Amino acid sequence: MTRLQRKHYINNGYGALSWFLTLDHKRIALLYLITATLFFALGGAFAIAIRLELLTPAGDMVQSETYNKMFTMHGIIMVFFFLIPAIPAVLGNFLLPIMIGARDMAFPKLNLASWYIYMLGGLFTFVAMALGGVDTGWTFYTPYSSTYANSQVIITALGVFITGFSSILTGLNFLVTIHTMRAPGMSWFRLPLFVWAHYAASLIMVLGTPVVSITIILVALERLFHLGIFDPALGGDPILFQHLFWFYSHPAVYIMILPAMGVMSELIATFSRKRIFGYSFVASSSLAIAVLGFLVWGHHMFVSGQSMYAGLVFSILSFLVAIPSAIKVFNWLATLFRGSISLQTPMIYAFGFIGLFTIGGLTGLFLACLAVDVHVHDTYFIVAHFHYIMVGGVIMAYLGGIHYWWPKITGRMYPEWWGKFSAVVIFIGFNLTFLPQFVVGYLGMPRRYHFYPEEFQILNVLSTAGASILGIGYMIPLFYLVWSLRYGKVAGPNPWNAKGLEWTIPSPPPTENFDGTPEVTEEAYNYGTNHA
Amino acid sequence: MNSKFPLFPEAASSFAHHVDTLYFFLIALSVFFSVLIFGLVLFFAFRYKRKPNAEDPKPMLGDLRLELTWSIIPLLITMVIFVWGGLLYYHQLTPPANAQEIFGIGKQWMWKFYHPEGRNEINELHVPVGRPTKVILTSEDVLHDLFIPAFRTKMDVLPGRYTQIWFTPTKTGTYHLFCAEYCGTKHADMKGTVTVMSPLEYQGWLNGELGQDRMDKTGKELFKQFACQTCHQDQSLSRGPSLTGVYDSMVLLNNGKTVKADADYLRESILKPKAKIVQGYDAIMPTYKGQISEEQLIQIIEYIKSLKEPQKEVN
Amino acid sequence: MSTHTHAHQFDTPQQQHQATRLGMWAFLITEVMLFSGMFVAYILYRTWYPEAFIEGSSHLDVMLGTINTLVLISSSFTMVLAVHAAAEGKKQAIQKNLVLTLVLGLVFLGIKAVEYSHKFHDHLVPGPNFAHEGIHGGHLQLFYSLYFAMTGTHAFHMIIGMGLLVYLFIRAGKGAFNKDHTAVELVGLYWHFVDLVWIFLFPLLYLLGRHL
Known part of the structure; x- marks a missing residue:
């Protein structure tokens, strides 16, 4: 280390205010990183409590009311406060401007405001918890949420509503930044696939989130002022609520998974030292997923009482979403083919993603398939499926991305052995937790059950045992990453010898990212050009 | 419900085996693709492991034929699943004209069933084997869902309107009946049993309670x-x-x-x-x-x- | 940097202008989606319960609604004048037109408040005090639930818009728009959007199928 400290975004200003009033996208990303990790820990604590309760068939650890509040808070915190912001608000925020050669986001103040709005939403959720919690499930189905529930629905709804605006503003910032802030030479088809994926996800944030916001507000108005828009007693339709809710909440899964797929493309290119095979197909499949994702919400409602013909239409559209997802996976495989593959930590996470996402995606076919969905809907089969995608897939990619860009973010390397070890522990723990849930789901165990018939116990014990391994797996990186901040090897600007603008600048990057506006002269992932 | 550690639910309705067959087809398909994808990932990882000081491999930009192949084959497979699942769904949702009707009302947190012959029951449902039976359902409060795993069917129960579920039981015995749509504090308690009886026993059971009017x-x-x-x-x-x-x-x-x-x-x-x-x-x-x-x-x-x-x- | 008229992250003022305009349009699209959730509910229920909805609209005051429509259209006009004045850098004209817009906005909200209080008085507010159900089995309340949700959300947007007008007025007083009047332009877009929502709400709620 040189004695003369270079100025970079971390040492450019000290003290709490320099962080809480920062307009630097990289610092804001770190604010998100820390708070999202705290939310993840809290959501995880609820998950552990749920799994412990389900060790025995009887509801012997907590009251039913408490149990219902636990799974509701687990869902709300994980979905709205961790999974949706995780990759976009942390990695996207940090990298997106750098990857396109910009000094910052288009709207730095808005960016900081997004974080404060997110925190305010979190505050409402905490207040709701302090006042006794909420027990509607994260789905807020009416008329239970609007009329019958006896818990803090309004405050929680406001929390979700507020957080939604954080997501909208982040998406809006990304869209405008990608459209208007690209460096000279950075044409659309030179963008890293990470940026394409975030572009597609931002479209969903901007178009979908307002719908769920107004829907949740209508529920709150129904509780507050008796504006009974979904109230069956007035002729209102609880199924309309489900349509409006899933119109956002299904695409919300793509807000989570698309950025994860973007991370994947970066990892696979770098660690096989090859341009992503079929770049334009991978890029456009992101857009295809975003568009198709808006047309499939009704597959959450095959047995809701909606018409059979609606069921058929939503089923066929849901199958169509499988195609762009398959295109991505096969193109990654083709990228590996004849690559120069090094199995460093981020790549192990990437392989973990492919494994979990493949299982999650294939079991998605079971649910798009009408007749099978009738049986497994609202059972643990669903629970297992969406955890494979939203938790298995997304967190694998998130951690893979964190490990890949950690040297860039902090300037330090982490211990490689521990990195690989944690990836393997998480992969094993995850499968042990959620594979048994597919079985117990097909057996008929409904979700959101505080107690259950005895014959489901062994599978639940297996799942809880797996969860304990998974929990440890998620905790390991926390320790060695924090350790690396002080004791890790200094990384240098490009420890992976990777392509991409973020690797052309020092680690940690200077506040203004680049000395001058960079000029882009080559395609993304321009590996192996010495052959040409 | 005999085994202490079942891995697969009993099949006790006319379409249970059809659903299971489709399910097994999907499992086979999933296993095939999982093995293919995992296998290729691991194979490539070892076959193309980076050698020290190796030059970067030649770039491969893409190949339209390959892209079409791995778009069209999954598309065809999913369309097969769609048609298969859709036909069966139509069957699951369309009761035959001669189905016997029973009424069911869900409320927080119990099920009530009304047989036309006059017998009512709570959290229990008695049905005769071999006869198509349709249950017309409604809720007095929030959403519920009548789920009978052994029959491989379920249907949401809504306040303010009727939905229906139908099945032809094929095996006598006692099976689980669950509420599968979260409905509040005692959601997990809103369960019961379906008892499938021989027609004769069923007749006897119907007449078992005196003083009930049709x-x-x-x-x-x-x-x-x-x-x-x-x-x-x-x-x-x-x-x-x-x-x-x-x-x-x-x-x-x-x-x-x-x-x-x-x-x-x-x-x-x-x-x-x-x-x-x-x-x-x-x-x-x-x-x-x-x-x-x-x-x-x-x-x-x-x-x-x-x-x-x-x-x-x-x- | 201080001599530049654009923020540090942009290379040129043109880039900044393009970005802020695009941002505003994207924001307005999210607003369209926000209102569309309620419009979907309106269309659905209107199709199911046309009679109750016609009955519901006939209790609304078309006269006040029409006046309010005119008031809002006029306010859009004065907003256009404000943007125009900003483009020409005329400080007084900006402020004059902003005040006019603000006053018209206040008139709109005042009339809306009168209408709301009539509804309270007539027991047409959904809830236990609702007193005009008649033969409609709850559907009239459904109409009024939508009426209050939609016009309430609209009024909320008006209030935010008026806050922005006050902000612009203060900034204009400091001569902030001499070089760059993008902010006036953007608030103008927002104000027109809010008017446009009302242009949809008025016929849907007050006029459609009404016995005149």
């Missing part, structure tokens, strides 16, 4: 109590349309449309009489909303259902 008889009394017969008479000059033979028939409305007079239609006509007016009649019927319970509604509907032949009608 549903249509109770319904008839309600019909009088609410003074429905003041208007709904079998005479051509009556102010309301005759109800004889109306159940499951097609009714012509004053807007020129025809609707099927199923349970949902009758329910709506009692609670929201202005919604659909039979051609040739005036919209003069008052609403019975708030005056009539879900239970009384299904009893009256059962009575209307029984009005098949004009000569049967007493009055």
